[in-house]
Amino acid sequence: MQFALLEWCLQAPLATPEMDSADAWLACWQQLPFADASAMQLAVQGGFQADRAAWAFASGYQAALRAQFPSAEGDGLYAFCLTEQGVRSSRQLHSRWWHTETGVALQGSKGWAPLFEQCRAFYVACRSADGAAPDEQEPGGFRILRVATTAKGVTFTPRAPGSFMPELPTARLQLDGVVLCADALLPGDGWHAYANPFSVQEELYVSAALLAYLLREGRSNEWPVSYLQQLLAALALFAELAGSDGKATISRVVLSGATAWARQLFNEANALWAVAPDDARAQRWLRDQPIQTLWAGSSAQRGAKAWQAVCAQVSS
Structure with missing residues (x-):
């Protein structure tokens, strides 16, 4: 499967439509083989067909969500909402959830919800309004709730476009007395089961999507074969990591090294783009460097x- 995906990157058509809006990107994203594809395949193929870094990021982000949340499936879009304005630690979250007679409810706001108009549902991090529930071991009842975009009490405040990836629409998410069924409360501790490992998944799948995007652009622009081979080799490493235990210590060691290698390749792309300073694709890539x-x-x-x-295990 891994080598088949790499071969696909070298053989797939290079032409891709202009994606000047989230809806234009979504139309292409939804053509991917969701029924049969792994999360890594979605990241790589989605990144490859993207016409800019913003949509490569979106492809990798959606793939990471599917790797982390089994209920994030099909061709719909989702978002993980953790951060809150002025809050630096998950232990200080202001958003709260509580049990009701028929299920659960939540109240609060989140600072960053990407692709909010296109999303089918949001995975929202909240703390218990009453501290830990009787069946919870973690103080504070940190949990994740799946909230449908159409749920009553869900509203958005669009954010101004960012200095990089301005095409990616984002908003603040408001949750005003949202009432949900009991199964909206995902099982397990919100931090250890979801929030902490998702940051690893995001790093893994977004990096792979960006590498795939550069591989298509490199083939199209006839960049040096030696550089394209490195992109392909880095992709192979990320694909291998996707099949490993992300919680394993050695996996995290290798992922950190793989990500550092990917950033080096991203930086090398700057010089390759610089030969065509008037090319809109080059301008977008250089503008979006903070994504790295x-x-x-x-x-x-x-x-x-x-x-x-x-190292401690070896020395002992």
């Missing part, structure tokens, strides 16, 4: 911690 550092700090921290753990 979105998870650099957390990746380095996870990698360093995992490295120390592995």
Whole structure:
């Protein structure tokens, strides 16, 4: 499967339509083989067919959601909503959930919801209004709830376009007394089962999608074969990591190194794009460079911690 996907990247048609809006990208995204494709295949094929970094990011992000949340399926779009304005720690979240006679309810707001107009549902991180429920081991009852976009009490405040990836629409998500069925409350602790591992999934799948995007652009622009081979080799490593236990210490060591390698390749692309400064694709890539550092700090921290753990096992 891994080599078949890599061969596809070298043989797939290079032409891709202009995607000047989220709806234009979504029309292409929804043509992917969702019934049979793995999350990595969706990330790679989605990134490959993207015409800019914003949609490669979106493809990788959607693939990461499918890898983390089994109920994120089909060709719909989803978002994971954790952050809140002015809140730096998950232990300080203001959004709250509580049990009702018929299910659960929640109240609060989230600072970042991408592709909000196209999303089918949101995975929202909240803390219990009453502290830990009787059947929970984690203080504070940190849980994830699946909230349909159409649920009563769900509203959005669009955010201004960012300085990079401005094509990607984002909003603040408001949740005003939203009432849900009991099964909207995902099983397990919200931090250990979902929020913490999702950051790893996002790093993995978005990196792969961006590499695939550059591979198509590199083939189209006849960039040096040696560079394209490195893109392909890095993709192979990410595909291998997707099939490993993401919680394993050695997996986190390798992922940190793989992400650092990917960032080097992204930086090398800057010089390759610079030969055509008037090309809109080049201008977009150079504008969107901050995407390369979105998870650099957390990746380095996870990698360093995992490295120390592995070395400690060897020395003992």
